[in-house]
Amino acid sequence: MQEITLQTAKKSVIRCGAGSFEAYAPKLSGRQVFVITDTNVDRLYGDLCSVFGENTHKFVIRAGEKSKTPRTLLEILNKMLSCGMRRNCLVVALGGGVVGDVAGLAAALYMRGVHLVQIPTTLLAQVDSSVGGKTAVDMGEVKNVIGTFYQPEEVIVDPRFLATLPKREIRCGLGEIIKYGALNKEIYNKLLKNTRKLNSGKFLEEIIYDCIAHKASVVEKDETDISGARKTLNLGHTTGHALELLYGKLSHGEYVLIGTYYELQIARKLGICGGQYAENIEKLVLTVIKRAPFFGDIERAAELAVHDKKNETELISLIVPKHEGECAEISIKKDEYARYLKEVSDSLRGENG
């Protein structure tokens, strides 16, 4: 087991590795605990909640992105109130990204903020979303409109939960892991050396720690996503999000990888990234998604990207790979971006056809 401390105005301790649930979850008992989980996780791991002690309430939301709504949030807050939760209570988020986001926001808002512990159960949540304090619900079609930055006091990252994950969920998490490879030299080198065992439990346990350590260092510099450091974590995401919204069949992480692939080709065209490094990043991406897909109407993605909340002007901002451990931010006009996307897509037509 290893520990990472993320120090912003509040201290967040991340406990990583096999055995961390068994070691640290029992220490949360003795207080008023409100566990928020989803139907999938509850079926598999609901029994574990007894570890939090007798004074524990559990609220189960329906599994899936559709639960990330103001309605679910208000249901949770109502339930917390009717259970008599007090200001010194503890919210435990036991689940993937959706549970973490909604439960984190509920903890941030209930009586102006109560204690919060994240126990991520998916690879994506372990490697990325449970760390750094971003919480949110969606509003209609628009992602993460309502949210806060609210650091959990503790994050318990135990690989035990990965055993029951569907392959799609593993690919989803690998998408974010490879993104970290494009941001961090050590992670990049480890990934290159281990392309054949990305799915192995031992390798994942190690690389999860590395990714969290990288993220924690970025969040410490730019907790509220203002100075620019945190923006780098959006590598691949501008295009990935737009494609996810447009086509939405694959997992978030796979779209991030497809986005990374497309944005890498744009960086190549612009002369920002090239040579062996570009080939290696491409290779890493294709280790997980096998091939980058052709999209007949990809220009539509440009319209969605310009409305992304990360864009504060009419220009589209992309974070693209540059060198080992270094990325670059580029801002391009919508039309130019649409043209590039189409060029990349067209070049893939044959391969997919």
Add this chain to the structure above:
Amino acid sequence: MQEITLQTAKKSVIRCGAGSFEAYAPKLSGRQVFVITDTNVDRLYGDLCSVFGENTHKFVIRAGEKSKTPRTLLEILNKMLSCGMRRNCLVVALGGGVVGDVAGLAAALYMRGVHLVQIPTTLLAQVDSSVGGKTAVDMGEVKNVIGTFYQPEEVIVDPRFLATLPKREIRCGLGEIIKYGALNKEIYNKLLKNTRKLNSGKFLEEIIYDCIAHKASVVEKDETDISGARKTLNLGHTTGHALELLYGKLSHGEYVLIGTYYELQIARKLGICGGQYAENIEKLVLTVIKRAPFFGDIERAAELAVHDKKNETELISLIVPKHEGECAEISIKKDEYARYLKEVSDSLRGENG
């Protein structure tokens, strides 16, 4: 005009005094502005919004406490989204405590936090609620269940808005001002010297500044209401809130004063406060509310007080006056508190009968 800087993780600048609206409101223009106000303020001051420039949207909520709901909050957030507000936009809260609380929460949550400026228009909001970053909406009957701490970047406190306030609203603000008198020696002495001109514009302008300065120093020590410093600002509020919930005919500030009166008598009975100081505090309270009322069934207040979110145990916590510039926290059992309340109330029966 005078300036107070409240420094927590974020800097909040409070601009006080006549002319501050005219001097500082125009400087907010040039950005995307979303003004939140209520029907009363809009009728009187809606035209002033032109000062914020062309790129301004306005959202008017119904005046009154009943607007402090999750529903109003979601309506505002929806409207912000449909108006295309971006992450660098500015929310201006133009109104009293309800507008400030709801608008502050909307600003805290929209895209995980946008710029916020408070322009309080009631005496209560100027002297107290617009400063310090507390935001909230109620949930059913329970006050402030959903909220955050979110510091406004700027607070513009201009006495121009007080001219149109009904007397009840002035009394409401005076309630909080006298509370500050029980917490701060300089304010106490000023109040004692000026009991006959508490309503004068010039006196109010001066004392508003003093109260804000006191509050800012407390909030800097204890932004999120954890260490105890901020708790002192609840002097008179435990009993005041309970009576407001039970009887609800007078203004919030008047109930705070009635609460202060009752809690002062309890402090006397317990030997915590006495002599000339207790008499002076009582005199100040009665300057505004004339007489403290008798309540036939005041024991019921004890039940409500024990459920107050500030109480983390079954004991009831009261902040009571002690000496000049000093208060004391006492924790008493529900039954004991109910008995004291009844004793104080019974002693007032003759006076009111």
